[in-house]
Amino acid sequence: MTTVNPAQLVARVWNLAHVLRNDGVGYGDYLEQITFLLFLKMASEMEGDPDAPQVPEAYSWDRLQGLSGAELETQYRKTLEELAKEQGLLGVIFRKAQNKINDPASLKRVVSLIDQQQWSGLPFDVKGEIYEGLLQRNAEDVKGGAGQYFTPRPLIDAMVEVTRPKPGETIADPACGTGGFLLAARDYLTKNHALDPDEREDLRERTFYGADIVDSVVRLAAMNMFLHGIGGQTTPVHREDSLAKAPGQRFDIVLANPPFGVKGALVELDEDGKVTRQQQSYSRDDFTVSTSNKQLNFLQHILSMLKVGGRAAVVVPDNVLFEAGAGEALRRRLLRDCDLHTILRLPTGIFYAQGVKANVLFFDRHASGETDRTKAVWFYDLRTNMHFTLKTRPMRPEDLRDFVEAYQAEDRSQRQESERFRKYDLADLLARDKVNLDVFWLKDDSLEEGSDLPAPGVLAAEIVESLEAALDEFRQVAEELVPTQ
Numbered sequence: 386m387t388t389v390n391p392a393q394l395v396a397r398v399w400n401l402a403h404v405l406r407n408d409g410v411g412y413g414d415y416l417e418q419i420t421f422l423l424f425l426k427m428a429s430e431m432e433g434d435p436d437a438p439q440v441p442e443a444y445s446w447d448r449l450q451g452l453s454g455a456e457l458e459t460q461y462r463k464t465l466e467e468l469a470k471e472q473g474l475l476g477v478i479f480r481k482a483q484n485k486i487n488d489p490a491s492l493k494r495v496v497s498l499i500d501q502q503q504w505s506g507l508p509f510d511v512k513g514e515i516y517e518g519l520l521q522r523n524a525e526d527v528k529g530g531a532g533q534y535f536t537p538r539p540l541i542d543a544m545v546e547v548t549r550p551k552p553g554e555t556i557a558d559p560a561c562g563t564g565g566f567l568l569a570a571r572d573y574l575t576k577n578h579a580l581d582p583d584e585r586e587d588l589r590e591r592t593f594y595g596a597d598i599v600d601s602v603v604r605l606a607a608m609n610m611f612l613h614g615i616g617g618q619t620t621p622v623h624r625e626d627s628l629a630k631a632p633g634q635r636f637d638i639v640l641a642n643p644p645f646g647v648k649g650a651l652v653e654l655d656e657d658g659k660v661t662r663q664q665q666s667y668s669r670d671d672f673t674v675s676t677s678n679k680q681l682n683f684l685q686h687i688l689s690m691l692k693v694g695g696r697a698a699v700v701v702p703d704n705v706l707f708e709a710g711a712g713e714a715l716r717r718r719l720l721r722d723c724d725l726h727t728i729l730r731l732p733t734g735i736f737y738a739q740g741v742k743a744n745v746l747f748f749d750r751h752a753s754g755e756t757d758r759t760k761a762v763w764f765y766d767l768r769t770n771m772h773f774t775l776k777t778r779p780m781r782p783e784d785l786r787d788f789v790e791a792y793q794a795e796d797r798s799q800r801q802e803s804e805r806f807r808k809y810d811l812a813d814l815l816a817r818d819k820v821n822l823d824v825f826w827l828k829d830d831s832l833e834e835g836s837d838l839p840a841p842g843v844l845a846a847e848i849v850e851s852l853e854a855a856l857d858e859f860r861q862v863a864e865e866l867v868p869t870q
Contacts, residue, residue, distance in 0.1 A: 387483050390603075391511055391514040391515045391518060392518065394502070394515050395515055395518035395519060395522070396793050397498070398419065398498060398515075398519065399518075399519060399522050400414045401415075401494060401495060401498060401797045402416075402522075405486065405495075405616045407728060408487070408488050408491055410486055410491075412522070413523055413601070414485040415485075415486075416519055416520070416522075416523045416605070417482075417485065417601060417604065417605075418484070418485055418486055418495065419495070419499070419519065420478065420604060420605065420608045420695075421465065421479065421482060422449075422495060422496060422499045423447040423499055423504065423516075423608075424438070424478055424608060424611070425440065425444075425445065425464070425502055426446050426450065426499050426500065427444035427504045427612075428440045428445070428446065429445055429447060430503065430504060430505035431505050434652075436617040436618065437617060437618070438475055438611075438617065438618055439618060439825050440468070440475065440476075441442060441467070441468075441471075442805070443467075443534040444463070444467050444468055445639050446463040448464075449461060449464060449496065450496060450500055453489065453493050454489050454493075455489060457489055457492055457493055457496070458484065458487075458489045458492060458618045460486055461469050461492060462484045465479055465482035465483060465484060466482075467489075468482070469481060469482050472678060473618050473619045473620070474607060474611065474616060474617070474618055474619055474620045477603060477604065477607045477620050477622065477624070477728070478604055478607055478611075478624075479604075480600055480603075480604065480606060480624065481600055485769070488795050491518065494869055499596060507615050510572075510613075510635065511512060512612040512613070513568065513584070513609070513612050513613040515612075516608065516609055516612045517568075517609065520535075520563050520605065520609070521535075528690050535562070535563070535565070535736075536565055536566070536642045536700065536736075537563075537735050537736070537779070537780045538565065538569075538834055539781055539782045539784065539785055540700075540731070540745075540780065540785065541565050541566055541569045541640075541659050541786065542569055542782065542783075542785075543785040543789050544566070544569075544640060544698040544745060545566070545573050545640065545698075546573065546789055546794070547698070547747070547789055547792045547794045548570075548638060548640065548696060548698050548747075548794075549573075549794050549795075550570045550573055550574055551574075551578070552574060552578050552580060552587070552588070552793050553584070553587060554582045554592070554637035554638055555591070555592060555593075555594065555634075555636045555637050555638070556570045556592055556593055556594070556636065556637065556638045556639075556640065557593070557594040557595070557636040557638070557639050557640075557690055558594075558596075558641045559595075559596050559627035559632075559639055559641060559642075559643070559683065559686060559687065559690065560595060560596070560597060560627060560642065560643040560644055560683065561595030561596060561597050561606050561622060562602055562606065562642075563602060563605045563606050564595055564605075564606035564609045564610050566640035566641065566642070567593045567610065567615075567621075567640075568609060568610065568613050568615075569640075570589065570593075570640065570831060571592075571600060571613060571615060572592070572636070574588060574592075575588075585748070588615070588798075589614060589616065589617070590614055590616070590617075592615075592621075593610070593621040594621050594623075594634070594636065595610075595621055595622040595623070596622070596623045596624070596625050596627045596789075597622070597624065598624070598625065598627070599624075599627050600624055602624055603623070603624040603850055606622045607620040607622045610622055616822040621840055627681075627683070627686055628667050628682050628683065629667070629684055630669070631669055631670070631671045631689055632686070632689055634690075635690060635691065635692040636690055636691060636692060636694070637692055637694075637695050637696070638695060638696055638697070639687045639691055639695070639696075639697040639699065640697070640698050641683070641687060641697075641698075641699050641700070642697075642699075642700035643679065643680060643683035643684075643699070643701075644679060644683075645679070645680060645698070645741065645743075647745055657707045657715050669683050669685075671685070671689045672685045673685060673688075673712045673714055673715055673718045674691075674710075674711040675711075676710075676711040678704075678708070680702055680704070680705050681708075681715050682706065682709055683699075683736055684699065684701065684705065684715060684719075684746075685715065687699055688718070688719075688722070688750065691750035692750065693750055693751060693752050694749070694750065695749070695750045696747070696748070696749045696750070697746070697747070697748055697749075697750070698746070698747050699745065699746050700731075700743050700744070701743060701744055701745075701746055702741065702742060702743050702744075702746050703712065703742045703743065703744065703823060705744075705746075706728075706744060706821065706822040707768070707819070707821045707823040709768050709819050712819075713819045713820055715724065716820045716822060717820055719746075719757040720757050720758070720811065720814070720815070720820070721752070721753075721754075721756075721757050721758065721759075722751060722752075722753050722754075722758060723748040723749060723750050723751060723758055723759065724748060724749040724751065724758050724759050724760075725747075725748040725759045725762055726747060726748065726749065726759070726761075726762065726763060726797060727745075727746075727748075727762070727763050727764075728744055728745070728746055728747070728762060728763070728764050728765070728822065728824075729744060729745040729747070729748035729764070729765045729767060729788060730744050730764065730765065730766045730767055730768045730769075730825065731744055731745065731767060731768060732767055732771040732772070732773050732780075733768070733770045733773070734772065734773035734774045734775065734778070735773050735775075735779070735780045742768075757811055759811055760810070760811055761808050761809060761810045761811060762809050762811075762814060762822070763800060763806060763807070763809075764806070764808075764809065764824050764825075765788050765791060765792075765805055765806045766805045766806075766807075766825055766826070766827055767784075767785070767788060768823060768825075769775070769827040769828075769829050770827065770829065770830050771784075772834065786806070788805075788806075791803060791805075791806045799865070804827070805827070807824075807826060809824060823827055
């Protein structure tokens with residue numbers, strides 16, 4: 386078999402997207418249709434494997450592949466409708482599926498393109514790399530909003546590396562997007578541990594849990610996991626509002642970048658996606674505070690998800706570190722019930738949503754008690770005087786290497802302070818107004834006149850990001866001021 390170049394295959398599959406744009410098919414819709422067809426082709430190739438998805442014969446790839454014209458369009462539409470009614474992985478992949486390629490000739494071209502490659506024989510890493518390449522292309526279509534589900538891969542990898550998953554541990558992401566954190570953990574486990582057959586089965590069937598509230602995103606995550614060898618007839622990815630109720634299971638590790646936003650209202654939907662009930666904030670017995678702040682609610686939910694002794698790495702916006710009221714109460718709980726040992730201040734310019742200022746909280750869960758479990762917090766400042774943009778200066782793995790080394794994951798007692806890494810004792814943090822954890826100490830060269838300013842293009846991009854962030858904050862204030870009906 387000829388060696389497959391994932392980048393070339395991604396380019397070949399994605400080039401067809403440009404053609405379909407002329408037919409009114411957006412990149413997101415195209416990726417969705419590729420997912421349906423690729424899944425059917427792989428299921429056909431895996432026929433006879435008891436762990437493979439079982440597609441009813443009447444809606445299999447073989448029934449589709451030989452057709453053209455109106456017959457192809459009719460069979461494809463019927464296939465999507467019927468498979469949406471199935472249970473397990475089939476039901477997740479095809480939930481609310483619709484044919485968005487209305488030109489039968491264009492549909493035939495996509496089917497032929499998929500049919501040219503023997504997919505199931507490719508290694509999991511190659512299949513996964515191809516699909517993740519398509520997800521990345523889709524995320525770069527910023528106008529479509531797909532990028533909101535993407536966390537930079539170098540950041541994900543660094544978070545997983547210092548969290549150090551071990552075989553047999555359970556790993557969850559309650560806002561999983563397309564599954565980036567879960568699959569990075571899977572890659573870490575397979576590359577750093579010689580897994581025996583039982584551990585490999587455990588990895589495939591029982592290690593991971595992911596949830597997201599958006600149907601189309603859950604579909605992409607389920608397919609992404611499947612292509613990486615996770616699941617089979619079932620999937621660890623679920624479509625649900627993670628904040629709606631207390632978790633039914635506790636996990637060893639939570640890795641997450643929950644959605645940012647002020648309003649986190651509880652919205653219950655029926656099977657058709659219609660709103661049946663809505664309220665302004667989540668009220669749960671396991672929550673310390675009742676708030677409409679989505680990030681604070683996700684952080685409370687993650688605390689509930691963790692086993693005692695479990696550990697978490699969570700991306701949060703700056704306001705979680707300094708917001709008064711509910712924010713202060715939750716910070717005090719974090720310091721009391723967890724060892725909040727590390728905070729990574731992230732640079733701007735690394736997310737598709739521009740203007741985002743965020744941090745990563747690293748903490749270990751302990752049993753609730755009267756005394757604070759946190760004794761000191763180490764802050765790593767990767768923001769001050771660091772300049773990134775998505776296109777001209779994207780974040781790279783080497784940009785996080787010093788942080789990973791300074792973290793000392795094997796033995797945190799060996800940490801040493803440096804220019805960017807500083808330790809603050811608990812007493813000093815509790816003495817700060819409202820237990821403000823937005824700590825920084827480096828001099829920002831951009832505030833000084835001189836030759837240390839970034840290049841004009843980088844400076845312009847940062848100004849745009851700051852203005853867009855300010856506009857977003859004004860929009861959120863405006864939303865709060867609009868009276869509810």
